[in-house]
Amino acid sequence: MSLTLLFVGAGPRTLGVLDRLSAHARATGARVDVHVVDPHPAGAGRVWRADQHPLLWMNSRAADVTVLPDASCRLQGPVRTGPTLYAWLDAHRAELAAQFAAAGEDVLRREVLAVREGTFVSRALGSRYLTWAWDHVVADLPGTVRLTVHRTRVTDLRGTGRQHVDLADGTALAVDAVVLAQGHPDVVPGPRERAAREFAARHGLGYVAPGYTSDLGLSGDEETLPPGRDVLVAGMGLAFVDLLVLLTQGRGGRFEETPAGLVYHPSGREPVLHVGSRRGVPYRSKITYELAERPRLPRFLTPQALPPGPGLNLRRDVWPLVAEELAGAHYAELFRAHPGRTTMDAAEFERRSAATGRGSAERDALVAQAVPDPSDRFDLHRLDRPLEGWWAPTGAAVHERVRAHVAADVERRGDPRFSMDAAVFHALLSCYVTVAGLAHDGRLDETSVAEVDGWWHGTFSYVASGPPPRRLRELLALADAGVVRFLGGDVRFAPDEVGRCWTARSANSPDTVGAAVLVDARLPEARATASADPVLRHLTGRGELRELAGGKLVVDPGQRLVHADGSVHPRRFAVGPWVAGGGWAAAFARPGLDAGFFRLNDRLARALLALDPPLDGGFSVDGPRAASSAPSRRTPAGR
The missing domain is CATH 3.50.50.60 (FAD/NAD(P)-binding domain)
Incomplete structure (x- = not known):
């Protein structure tokens, strides 16, 4: 049977x-x-x-993608291992290039010949790996x-x-x-989307509801997003990155590497994108180097540290241990790899740190004594909300502040001198797996299970699952070319019945920006x-x-x-x-x-x-x- x-x-x-x-x-x-x-x-x-x-990329390096088990997998029954995306592409590079050439797909032919372990490949190329794995x-x-x-x-x-x-x-x-x-x-459109569409239709405005960017056809839709027109963009996550690519390179613009950095040459078909979000900055750049020694994980978010049984609350019971895990990984890497930037022995710092509470005046004083340079200290709140509480007199000043933030983030996340960031990444990944396990095993209360997919996933994605650094360098070049303007954080996007336009105002400045088009650059909920x-x-x-x-x-x-x-x-x-x-x-x-x-x-x-x-x-x-x-x-x- x-x-x-x-x-x-x-x-x-x-x-x-x-x-x-x-x-x-x-x-x-x-x-x-x-x-x-x-x-x-x-x-x-x-x-x-x-x-x-x-032009649409996968969001992980080719060497970091696998859909078949490998030798590390502890599974019941027989395990049949398979190659990573990079290993498969590398083993069949010439054959795939010949196939693409025969099919007239020269962009993919050139891409597969250039793929390296650290390459972020296009989804069109990554699709071939998934199709092969299925077959x-x-x-x-x-x-x-x-x-x-x-x-x-x-x-x-x-x-x-x-x-x-x-x-x-x-x-x-x-x-x-x-x-x-x-x-x-x-x-299906919810009340918010329906109201936005009705407002846009009533005043002859443009509105793009949340959707999968690759399905929206925006690169060629110059009626909805006209060249040269001001467009408000709500959201700076990965859907925004896709949107940015399709409305610039996808419309014929090109980037050029120069001695002064990456420069964008517009095609003239681009709209002007005024972008903002809750944080006001894009997701943190991917880290492009490997740690010489990965942190010992977990140290704080362990089964022994959690109250037994079900009913755990993510914010009350788990988050403090997550914060300790991240800070612990940061300082362990700082003392291990960069001892010259500290003033005391690592063991003494660990001992004294363990005797203080997170966020206490004693902990802050210890860190200030042991780590003289503020850029070497771990500030979780500032990492998550870099613009909170900051105010500028003009929107132009906000734009410059966000541009400087993005430039500094790209530089730092590619610099092994700040390998503490890579240690925090590994610690956050470990915490993410642990929290998923707690949810799967029924140990979180119902509110927390919902928050696993809300603010917790959002925090993880912002810190550990951001765009490739090349995409953020392109964002900077687009800002310099006048194609992108940064609005800041806690932006309120709203319809203006009197002005018959969409408006956006940030919590970081008094300026209000109006436009005839609003793009809600979020994935559908x-x-x-x-x-x-x-x-x-x-x-x-x-x-x-x-x-x-x-x-x-x-x-x-x-x-x-x-x-x-x-x-x-x-x-x-x-x-x-x-x-x-x-x-x-x-x-x-x-x-x-x-x-x-x-x-x-x-x-x-x-x-x-x-x-x-x-x-x-x-x-x-x-x-x-x-x-x-x-x-x-x-x-x-x-x-």
């Missing part, structure tokens, strides 16, 4: 679970029919698909596992036992379990109730999902969906960015770190295989099959 499973979504998460399903089925002889439903290409899915603008896993499926890929959508899902699934192409499936792994589904995905919409309407205050779905420690009444569905699972506490929702992992990404994939695969087999003998399909495709046992060139 066989088990029939269905995955909604064909991106990297489904790829990872399929790999572990294959490994365990090969070891146990389990018979499994797997259906994967997604209108986008299997492996890459929507977000990482190949048909994106080649590699499929080709290695044991004979007891059958795979069918449906290039369509799931429209509804019903059943308490065996699940009845409707597809948009008319196919009806009966399966034993469903895994919702849609990644980032679209959302992942809320099930606001999702355009028909499955989530139907399940929500029937009370078969439970949403936290932050909008994320509740799952139990086994990733099973929790209903509105608190009951758990035994045969519905969910993973992804819209699942509460999803600290392991990333599309791939960093190699060599025994990443939680792989452990979650492994647990989910084992949970699926442990389900009772169906009474009616497995595979069941009714309706047309035209949109389905049987698995190919061949992989593309470059395997």
Whole structure:
């Protein structure tokens, strides 16, 4: 008797679970029919698909991306390792270049020939790795596992036992379990977006709601974002970086390296972007060097330091230990690698520091005595909010302050003399994994689970998951060229009925800027109730999902969906960015770190295989099959 499973979504998460399903089925002889439903290409899915603008980059270095386990992974059952993105590209560089040349894709041909370990590759090139990894896993499926890929959508899902699934192409499936792994589904406009659109329509203004930048077509949309016109941009995160690229290089502008630095030559088709956000600065630059010696982690955020049992509060119980972890890593690296910039022995500093409280006058006095240069001290609040409490008489002064901040950040994050920043990065990454584990194990209270995906994830992304330094150097060049103007922090964007325009005012100056166009440069908020995905919409309407205050779905420690009444569905699972506490929702992992990404994939695969087999003998399909495709046992060139 066989088990029939269905995955909604064909991106990297489904790829990872399929790999572990294959490994365990090969070891146990389990018979499994797997259906994967997604209108986008299997492996890459929507977000990482190949048909994106080649100027849009992945946000991790090629050597820091893997979607298949490596030797560091502690998984149950056999582990079949696979290469990192860089290792795969390097091994098949010439072959891929020839393929791109034959297809007339000269931009990708030149890119693959230039890729190095530290390169941030385009998503279009990274997509080829994910597609290869999918084909590699499929080709290695044991004979007891059958795979069918449906290039369509799931429209509804019903059943308490065996699940009845409707597809948009008319196919009806009966399966034993469903895994919702849609990644980032679209959302329907909320009250804020609807009000903004109505205001824009009433006054003939432009408005771009939150969306996935690669899907908005903004590089060629000169009607919505006219050349030379003032445009307000709300948000300075990674969606903003994509927007910036498409509206400048994507419209024919070019950058040139000169003895004086990077210079931008406009095409004349660029709008003038006035940008601001809550912090008022972009995410911190990626660090481009490696530590000679990684910090010993964790030191403070340990199981022994936390109160036992469930009900932990993220801010009260966990955050103080996170702050100690970050400061400890900073000063340990400073004393280890740069002792000449300190005035006392490391052991004495550790001993005296441990006897004081974080934020106390005694701790501050000790740090001032031991670390004479303020730039060598760790100030978590200033790191997070560099403009808070600062005031300038004019918007021009704010612009210069933000420009200086970005320039200093890029220089510092690429300078090993400040290797303390790299130590803090590793410490924050360790804390992020720990917090995700606490959420997954049910140890955080409900408010904290929602905050894992809110301010905690935002803080992590700002400090540790910012853009490549090249992108921030480009931002500086665009500011110097007059294409970008910085507004500052705590910016209030608002409609002005009297002036018939959009306005923006920062907390850092008295100036107000008006414009005819507003771009909300944020990723859509992942809320099930606001999702355009028909499955989530139907399940929500029937009370078969439970949403936290932050909008994320509740799952139990086994990733099973929790209903509105608190009951758990035994045969519905969910993973992804819209699942509460999803600290392991990333599309791939960093190699060599025994990443939680792989452990979650492994647990989910084992949970699926442990389900009772169906009474009616497995595979069941009714309706047309035209949109389905049987698995190919061949992989593309470059395997």
